[in-house]
Amino acid sequence: MSAVLSLDSVSVRRGRKMLLNNVSFTINDDERWVILGPNGAGKTTMLQIAAARLFPSSGTAQILDETLGAVDVFELRPRIGFCSNAIANHLPQRETALNAVVTAAYGVTGRWREEYEQLDERRAFQLLNDWGVGTVFDRPFGTLSEGERKRVQIARALMTDPELLLLDEPGAGLDLAGRESLVARTSELIAHEDAPATVLVTHHLEEIPPGFTHVLLLRDGEVVAQGPLQETLTSENLSRTFDMPLDLTERNGRYSAFMKH
Ligand SMILES: Nc1ncnc2c1ncn2[C@@H]1O[C@H](COP(=O)(O)OP(=O)(O)OP(=O)(O)O)[C@@H](O)[C@H]1O
Numbered sequence: 001m002s003a004v005l006s007l008d009s010v011s012v013r014r015g016r017k018m019l020l021n022n023v024s025f026t027i028n029d030d031e032r033w034v035i036l037g038p039n040g041a042g043k044t045t046m047l048q049i050a051a052a053r054l055f056p057s058s059g060t061a062q063i064l065d066e067t068l069g070a071v072d073v074f075e076l077r078p079r080i081g082f083c084s085n086a087i088a089n090h091l092p093q094r095e096t097a098l099n100a101v102v103t104a105a106y107g108v109t110g111r112w113r114e115e116y117e118q119l120d121e122r123r124a125f126q127l128l129n130d131w132g133v134g135t136v137f138d139r140p141f142g143t144l145s146e147g148e149r150k151r152v153q154i155a156r157a158l159m160t161d162p163e164l165l166l167l168d169e170p171g172a173g174l175d176l177a178g179r180e181s182l183v184a185r186t187s188e189l190i191a192h193e194d195a196p197a198t199v200l201v202t203h204h205l206e207e208i209p210p211g212f213t214h215v216l217l218l219r220d221g222e223v224v225a226q227g228p229l230q231e232t233l234t235s236e237n238l239s240r241t242f243d244m245p246l247d248l249t250e251r252n253g254r255y256s257a258f259m260k261h
Pocket of ligand 1 (some may be wrong): 019
């Protein structure tokens with residue numbers, strides 16, 4: 001067991017606002033973390049630090065044994081799979097789904113010889129198939145449905161065989177069947193012994209795939225609670241996080257919460 005991500009007293013300040021305030025936590029390679037918190041809590045900010053795309057204003061971020069600020073982020077980023085709307089918005093809409101996945105590999109080594117390109121294409125196609133979107137491989141990314149786009153984005157995040165996988169609200173905008181299928185596939189992915197350490201940001205407890213081991217609850221840029229999921233995801237901690245009396249329910253490894261009456 002070794003740490004893949006370690007934040008030590010990390011703060012992010014913009015003007016007078018503290019987006020993150022003195023946040024410390026560590027993720028080990030065999031752990032799968034959920035980050036929960038209300039709108040504006042700082043979840044995306046935290047994930048951007050983990051993705052080596054944002055530097056803390058103070059504190060230290062260690063990512064995959066490298067210290068942010070003392071490492072070439074362009075070497076570090078390919079080791080991190082990052083699925084987020086921010087990345088998706090930069091994907092050319094006319095590019096095919098296959099290319100949207102394949103191009104993740106080019107970030108690693110720049111131009112590739114043709115034989116490697118074929119290997120890449122094969123891997124990208126396999127990943128699209130694994131995520132149930134093999135049939136749309138030649139469709140422009142911009143014409144895909146929200147659910148298809150989300151799956152293509154996850155396939156892209158996995159293309160470089162990352163050591164750390166970051167999923168920022170992968171279930172947002174999906175219909176019920178789309179969400180359930182995403183939860184099931186993510187659960188399968190993380191159950192694999194070679195699966196990377198994974199961090200999932202979500203607003204909805206229903207989107208937590210069975211198999212996630214830890215949770216971090218954020219509110220106003222500060223940690224409300226963190227630790228093993230079963231002990232830490234409680235009605236009390238959720239109520240403090242969302243500033244509302246909430247009742248947590250768990251059934252077969254799936255969670256939901258409703259306002260207490
Ligand atoms: N450049 C900036 N200047 C000032 N405030 C900012 C800046 N960037 C983000 N914020 C604010 O920081 C807070 C945290 O933003 P962040 O996107 O990390 O929250 P979040 O938990 O991901 O929210 P959501 O659930 O709504 O996506 C928000 O209140 C946001 O408005």
